[in-house]
Amino acid sequence: MDTALLIQNRVISHTGIFKNIISDRDPKFTSASWTNLHKILGTKLSFSTAYHPQTDGLAERIIQNLEDMIRRLFGYGLESKDPDGFTHNWCTLIPAxxxxxxxxxxxxxxxxxxxxxxxxDPKLPVDTLKKDLVDIH
Incomplete structure (x- = not known):
């Protein structure tokens, strides 16, 4: 799927239109369809400075954190079995x-x-268990 279409269908539909986007110089983000999407939406597309990756620091840190989570979950391969014997590949657990x-x-x-x-903050399944916990301190 084209990056611009993916952003439109998966991001903008949930968050709305961005004022600014700072991107690295990846060719996916310099394509005609990507540039046209920004023109249509009225967003400002800026590129990080070449050879100065600190500009992308926050995004890179988030990606690193997610990669670490995936590695910890699947340290022994691309598939994992849960305690109930169900097999998962890493893609199925991305939403979690x-x-x-x-x-x-x-x-x-x-x-x-x-x-x-x-x-x-969304209510999590563990939040339903908290009401049954007794404080022992």
Missing amino acids: LELAYKTSIHASTGKTPAMLEQGW
């Missing part, structure tokens, strides 16, 4: 990893990405 990331408090902000993006 995304939820784990979005609901983890980040040291730099003191908030979760979900709170910063949506204004609220």
Whole structure:
């Protein structure tokens, strides 16, 4: 799928139109369809400075965190069996990893990405168990 179409269908449909996008100089982000999408939407497309990857630091850090989560989950190969014997490949667990990331408090902000993006934290399955916990301290 073309990158511009993917962004339109999977990102903009959930978050709305961006004012600015800073991208590395990957050819996917310099294509005619990508440039046209920005013209149509009125977004400003900027490119990070060549040989200065710190511009992409936040995005690169998020990607590194997600890669670390995937590696920990599948340290022994591309497939894993859960305790119930079900086999999963890493792609099937991406939504769960995304939820784990979005609901983890980040040291730099003191908030979760979900709170910063949506204004609220999603209720998690573990939250339903918390009401049954007894404080022993």
